[in-house]
Amino acid sequence: MTERLDGRQAPPADAAGGPSTGPAAPPSKKPRLGPSPAVAIAFLLPAALLLGIWVVYPIGYSLFRSLFDASGQGFVGLGNYATIFTDSGMLTTIRNNLIWVVVAPIVVTTLGLIFAVLTERIRWATAFKLIVFMPMAVSLMAAGVIFRLVYEENPDRGVANAILTTVHDTFSSSQGYPEARPREGDQSPVTDQNGAVVTKQAAQAGQPVLIPIVGVRQEFMPDDAAPAQAPAAGDGLAGTVWFDFTPGGGGVNGAVDGSERGLPGMTVEAVSSGGEVAATATTAEDGTFRFEGLPAGSYTVRLPQSNFEASYNGLTWLGPTLITPAIIGAFVWVWAGFAMVLIAAGLAAIPRDALEAARIDGATEWQVFRKITVPLLSPVLLVVFVTMIINTLKVFDLVFIIAPASVQPQANVVALEMWRVSFGGGGNQGLGSALAIFLLLLVLPFMIMNIRRFRRGDS
Amino acid sequence: MTTATVPAPSRLEAGAPRRGLASRIVDRLGSGAVQVVMVVLGLFWLVPTLGLLVVSLRTTQVNNAEGWWSVFTKPAELTIQNYANLLGSGFTASFWNTVAITVPTTVLVIGIAAMAAYAFAWMDFPGRDTAFLVVVGLLIVPIQIALIPVASLYGAAGIFGTIPGVVLFHVAFGLPFAIFLLRNFFVGIPSSLLEAARMDGASEWKIFAQVVFPLGKPAIASLGIFQFLWVWNDMLIALVFADTGNQPMTKYLQSQMRQFGSNVDILSSGAFMSLIIPLVLFFAFQRYFVQGMMAGSVK
Incomplete structure (x- = not known):
């Protein structure tokens, strides 16, 4: 178990490419013995059927369904899409998604970079990586329960407010006698x-x-x-x-x-x-x-x-004001390990000669980090960042579990609203389909990016 | 997705001193400060889960009276009563439902994806490259897109709310990643092995079952653990497609959330039960876990 979370021990290319070296190359260039297309289709058939019925057909059906009202009988054109951008509750939802997309990927990527750099300087790096990486294995539902407990408002029960009040009371008088x-x-x-x-x-x-x-x-x-x-x-x-x-x-x-x-x-x-x-x-x-x-x-x-004055009792984490930052905190807790492990692998791949040469030329550690390490890491940082954007767009479980029912309108995100509208009591599958298509459109640029990148790497 | 972009350290790093940079920085920065910062950060990541564990091991009365950290002064208050109570509740059935959904899904995804990946890697057929690009595109399709259409399909087919319905949905959405991962691995199998088998007149099925599949074990292990965890941890698909009799743990516990505060005993012990198997798998197979993550970090 030791060392395995150390990126240097688990070279990603080997993991992905197996016995091969370098990016996957299509083996079709030279003529060789091979089965007929009929055999190929037989091998592909189960996967094609499943993907066709459960993934591809639904995209078309959702597009179609999104043009109809709740009953599915009345054609409303783009009316459901207009609702998404005019309804005040929906606008809160979209605003929350915007906060998520702007804040969460940056925080996760930055933390991952800091952790990856710092783990190179401690002897117990493997233990640290295991601890930070562990939430990846835990369901988001369990993570939600974990953070409901963390964010409990009473400082005698919620650890977040317990820490805040302790720190606060260290710096100011602790005892308050309001109304005395x-x-x-x-x-x-x-x-x-x-x-x-x-x-x-x-x-x-x-x-x-x-x-x-x-x-x-x-x-x-x-x-x-x-x-x-x-x-x-x-x-x-x-x-x-x-x-x-x-x-x-x-x-x-x-x-x-x-x-x-x-x-x-x-x-x-x-x-x-x-x-x-x-x-x-x-x-x-x-x-x-x-x-x-x-x-x-x-x-x-x-x-x-x-x-x-009343003594300090911490923050109302699960109230309408702080709910989205609080849930983003839980998201960061879940995903920082992912960012750290990927970035650490990239860090291990940086040629030490380049860093060495810069130091000999008199560069400070900060300059080395800023001018050499980060630029060389940028492909990995981009991968982590994009993955986090996609994950934030799809975030559902954490919001659903952590936000108390009364605060869910203030914490709402598109993926959750889609479920609420269609299955969670809303009963409007027309609007739900429009939200699903909206979500698909949001991830579409990254789909295209993936395809482009794959073609480049493959040819 | 990211195979091409994550650099391969083993080759680039060859011959470089491994601890050179690290030890030099330690000398300059003073490792004391870094150690302290890392311990604090480690605690930030450890404490929430620890809190769940302690809360799950104390009675409701004790949990209402004081914070879980008082366990350090009063360890005698720990009890497994909450876990014993779980046995008699609906949680037990939901645990077995989770198993009944997760195991067949993992097996089916591996089998179906391996066949498709073999075809994509080693067979010629018209439109192969385009078809594979479609698979790459499907990697990040949001599950939400299929909820409404598949729900109406299931209604027509009479499998809405059943475990097979949940399993098939999971299998379909697991396939793009699985095919992508395995195809990239299979492509690296030396062609001489396959061609020798084909020269000997072995059938494609035999080559797949006896040459490619065994050689693909490392990638299949990575895929297996990922797939297992995804399905085990899923809540959204279960919420929509599993009715109360077939609900997995995530849906059962979610239904308990409404009374949060009054039933922390069930929620905490149930949540801990739901995460113990993933944690054991994670610690046992972390090498495959990390490799799978590296090989396809978009999902």
Whole structure:
């Protein structure tokens, strides 16, 4: 199993051409013993019948059927094609296909190139290639289920949002207490100031700063919140931020009672009389905080507004806005390995002398890559790119599985719409046939390209 | 399709130092950064499948309560209960339907395509080159084009919804790639072998069955694994042509998608079951898999 994904071990020409060398050459040039055409036709007959009935005849029938309405009785001319380009839902579909065709092939080809180049620099290249290539063997339906799980919106369940929130929380305060507010009233030591909570009076040295908060919703109460306590005696300004609410009633407003809980993770600022933030601290599990090394002076204490915003929960991947990029992400996951393996084989075929000579002449690695490697790879890159365009035009399973039913109109693509219109409840086989012909027209240029390229290679 | 354009490394590379470029770049860039980047990228490709596996091995309650990554701290929560539940559901029947569709399709495609490929490679008949160009053109015809016409044909013939109907559709759409791949391989068989057999008076069928087919084994293996995976993994054809009694796994699981969230237990374990056989095949025959992909990367 080792090394087999290494392109150098699996020369593509040998794979394709078998014992022969070079592109397939027609063996018909010289006269030789051979069977009569009747025998040839006998050998070809099963394939010809199947291709004729299941592939060629349907092209003609679809073309014909696309000119009729849903019932198949009324002739509508090009009416179904006009629908494709005027119906607003259809236009969304076509716009999505456009996004797919522009974005997905470029991303897949670029990633494949990067992976192919980078795998040349690690010792575990085979393992890496196996991992990246593996999704090729998995059905798109299973890949769809995989990514439904990845994209789950709840960051406690979907790994995409779990990563996003973790990264986000690393760079900003994590704990949010939306809708929480200071205990108001003449007796309260704190008040609301433009969404922030400030102490009414400057803090007295040696006196703990009490910041009572009310209105903390149960779902935002952190699991690790401990019973609130007065700060331990010590130097500097210290205090407690706590949820001034005694479950079951009782307790004294504005005082830390035994059963009340601290609010951990609050950002606390010491604000000098000039209005500048002199120090910041974060509350502990019991709600206490302490400003270390604060110069002597008069300070008020402030809980900035950021404490009272909802915490970051990641992106709505499967919502109407992000659904197409999200599905393209799954597509890239499936196809990057294909691009990588093909490009790696091309890379292995580049004559090392050319690169060597350029380096001796003083070219930098980037110049070598840009001016020699990429141009020499361009035939392979083109093959990968074109294959991806064809695949994006035909994309169906991933959209069908990943997009939730309510979002499918926003995620729709032509191949899926064709199925929906004809079989998935639409019941309009006239429009469905027009969409199938439209799809065929989209891949037609690549068909012609393939035929041309084959003729060139074969003659 | 791409045989002519993918360069053949074995010949061009002859004599060149294999690790020269790689080791030089490692020296310059510092392999540390590259290693880290590659590990992160590898994780990106591994984690989604790993997530599916872990989710499939936990109960609905556990999955609803916490992310699958908590398995690293609580491995004891794993259970095969979801897989046991699959046995009693409609999934088992759909698994066997997948087998009943995939195996005959693969065999038929190989047999029919090999005969045609032999004719294209080694027999003279009028219009041969044009006919082969048609095959090349058919390589990328979208399946959608045939759904409506074949559905009405099947309705008339009375095989709509049946497994033979699904198989025949798959065979027809598998043929262009199969003929293309095998023809390009057969063309490379030394003509002396065939001509000797013909001189001896062997029939064309005998030459095909006893000379060409055995020699074509590497290409047939590549084709076989590709064809098997395509059919095993297909959903579109099954959605249209297989009715509920004959549906393969993909269609069965798709029908479960509507309740996504409430039945992650069935979906995750079913999806993992559906991909385990392709994965085993992939790891066992990856050489043929890669070769087949190189030989015809347009499909």
